[in-house]
Amino acid sequence: MRRLVYLACALLMIAQPRLSLAQGSGPTPELANRQLADPAKEKAASQVMHALRCIQCQGQSIADSDAPMAATMRAEVRQQIADGKKPDAIRQWMIERYGEWVSFEPDMKGxxxxxxxxxxxxxxxxxxxxxxxxxxxx
The missing domain is CATH 1.20.5 (Single alpha-helices involved in coiled-coils or other helix-helix interfaces)
Structure with missing residues:
Protein backbone atom coordinates (compact mmCIF):
# COMPACT_ATOMS: atom_id res chain seq x y z
CA MET A 1 0.00 0.00 0.00
CA ARG A 2 2.84 2.37 0.84
CA ARG A 3 4.46 1.73 -2.50
CA LEU A 4 1.24 2.73 -4.24
CA VAL A 5 1.09 5.99 -2.26
CA TYR A 6 4.74 6.74 -3.05
CA LEU A 7 4.15 6.01 -6.72
CA ALA A 8 1.10 8.31 -6.81
CA CYS A 9 3.08 11.11 -5.13
CA ALA A 10 5.95 10.68 -7.55
CA LEU A 11 3.59 10.81 -10.53
CA LEU A 12 1.95 13.97 -9.19
CA MET A 13 5.34 15.63 -8.72
CA ILE A 14 6.28 14.79 -12.30
CA ALA A 15 2.92 15.88 -13.76
CA GLN A 16 2.56 19.10 -11.72
CA PRO A 17 4.77 21.33 -13.91
CA ARG A 18 2.91 20.16 -17.01
CA LEU A 19 -0.46 20.86 -15.39
CA SER A 20 0.57 24.41 -14.52
CA LEU A 21 1.67 25.04 -18.12
CA ALA A 22 -1.71 23.82 -19.38
CA GLN A 23 -3.43 26.60 -17.41
CA GLY A 24 -1.78 29.44 -19.32
CA SER A 25 1.07 30.14 -16.96
CA GLY A 26 3.70 29.04 -19.44
CA PRO A 27 6.34 31.21 -21.02
CA THR A 28 5.25 34.67 -22.12
CA PRO A 29 5.03 35.02 -25.92
CA GLU A 30 7.85 37.03 -27.49
CA LEU A 31 5.78 39.99 -28.72
CA ALA A 32 3.55 40.25 -25.64
CA ASN A 33 5.57 42.98 -23.93
CA ARG A 34 7.89 44.09 -26.73
CA GLN A 35 6.89 46.84 -29.14
CA LEU A 36 7.19 46.50 -32.87
CA ALA A 37 10.15 48.26 -34.48
CA ASP A 38 7.95 50.28 -36.86
CA PRO A 39 6.17 53.06 -34.87
CA ALA A 40 3.24 53.15 -37.31
CA LYS A 41 2.65 49.41 -36.92
CA GLU A 42 2.98 49.65 -33.14
CA LYS A 43 0.41 52.46 -33.10
CA ALA A 44 -2.00 50.33 -35.14
CA ALA A 45 -1.41 47.37 -32.82
CA SER A 46 -1.99 49.57 -29.77
CA GLN A 47 -5.31 50.79 -31.15
CA VAL A 48 -6.46 47.22 -31.73
CA MET A 49 -5.27 46.14 -28.26
CA HIS A 50 -7.20 48.98 -26.59
CA ALA A 51 -10.37 47.95 -28.46
CA LEU A 52 -10.22 44.33 -27.29
CA ARG A 53 -11.31 43.11 -23.86
CA CYS A 54 -9.20 40.64 -21.88
CA ILE A 55 -11.21 37.44 -21.60
CA GLN A 56 -9.60 36.67 -18.25
CA CYS A 57 -9.88 40.09 -16.54
CA GLN A 58 -13.23 41.03 -18.09
CA GLY A 59 -13.01 44.75 -17.38
CA GLN A 60 -9.64 45.63 -18.90
CA SER A 61 -8.36 45.87 -22.42
CA ILE A 62 -5.61 43.48 -23.41
CA ALA A 63 -3.27 46.47 -23.55
CA ASP A 64 -3.81 47.20 -19.84
CA SER A 65 -4.07 43.66 -18.46
CA ASP A 66 -1.24 41.67 -16.89
CA ALA A 67 -3.06 38.33 -17.28
CA PRO A 68 -1.24 35.57 -19.17
CA MET A 69 -4.15 35.33 -21.64
CA ALA A 70 -3.90 39.07 -22.39
CA ALA A 71 -0.18 38.64 -23.07
CA THR A 72 -0.98 35.90 -25.57
CA MET A 73 -3.62 38.09 -27.23
CA ARG A 74 -1.22 41.09 -27.39
CA ALA A 75 1.44 38.92 -29.01
CA GLU A 76 -1.11 37.66 -31.55
CA VAL A 77 -2.20 41.21 -32.44
CA ARG A 78 1.39 42.40 -32.85
CA GLN A 79 2.30 39.35 -34.93
CA GLN A 80 -0.63 39.85 -37.26
CA ILE A 81 0.11 43.59 -37.62
CA ALA A 82 3.75 42.73 -38.38
CA ASP A 83 2.52 40.25 -41.00
CA GLY A 84 0.60 43.07 -42.70
CA LYS A 85 -2.97 42.34 -41.63
CA LYS A 86 -5.39 45.25 -41.32
CA PRO A 87 -6.67 46.20 -37.82
CA ASP A 88 -10.30 45.49 -38.79
CA ALA A 89 -9.36 42.00 -39.97
CA ILE A 90 -7.51 41.31 -36.71
CA ARG A 91 -10.44 42.57 -34.63
CA GLN A 92 -12.81 40.35 -36.65
CA TRP A 93 -10.49 37.36 -36.22
CA MET A 94 -10.46 37.89 -32.45
CA ILE A 95 -14.27 38.14 -32.41
CA GLU A 96 -14.57 34.90 -34.40
CA ARG A 97 -12.15 33.19 -32.05
CA TYR A 98 -13.37 34.50 -28.66
CA GLY A 99 -16.89 35.75 -29.40
CA GLU A 100 -18.53 39.17 -29.71
CA TRP A 101 -17.90 39.86 -26.02
CA VAL A 102 -14.16 40.36 -26.61
CA SER A 103 -14.83 43.65 -28.41
CA PHE A 104 -15.43 46.86 -26.46
CA GLU A 105 -17.36 48.10 -29.51
CA PRO A 106 -19.83 45.37 -30.54
CA ASP A 107 -21.21 45.41 -34.08
CA MET A 108 -24.65 46.82 -34.77
CA LYS A 109 -26.06 43.44 -35.82
CA GLY A 110 -27.16 40.26 -34.10
Missing part, protein backbone atom coordinates in the same frame (compact mmCIF):
# COMPACT_ATOMS: atom_id res chain seq x y z
CA UNK A 111 -26.40 40.21 -30.38
CA UNK A 112 -24.45 43.46 -30.73
CA UNK A 113 -27.64 45.23 -31.78
CA UNK A 114 -29.27 44.05 -28.57
CA UNK A 115 -26.36 45.46 -26.56
CA UNK A 116 -26.70 48.85 -28.27
CA UNK A 117 -30.52 48.91 -27.99
CA UNK A 118 -30.84 47.60 -24.41
CA UNK A 119 -30.35 50.97 -22.65
CA UNK A 120 -32.95 52.63 -24.85
CA UNK A 121 -35.41 49.76 -24.37
CA UNK A 122 -34.93 49.87 -20.60
CA UNK A 123 -35.50 53.64 -20.56
CA UNK A 124 -38.71 53.26 -22.57
CA UNK A 125 -39.91 50.50 -20.24
CA UNK A 126 -39.18 52.66 -17.19
CA UNK A 127 -41.08 55.62 -18.68
CA UNK A 128 -44.03 53.37 -19.54
CA UNK A 129 -44.11 51.97 -15.99
CA UNK A 130 -43.80 55.47 -14.46
CA UNK A 131 -46.64 56.73 -16.64
CA UNK A 132 -48.87 53.90 -15.44
CA UNK A 133 -47.92 54.57 -11.83
CA UNK A 134 -48.73 58.29 -12.10
CA UNK A 135 -52.08 57.60 -13.81
CA UNK A 136 -53.23 55.37 -10.95
CA UNK A 137 -52.43 57.99 -8.32
CA UNK A 138 -54.33 60.84 -10.02
Missing amino acids: SGLLLWAAPLLLLLLALFMARGLFRRKS
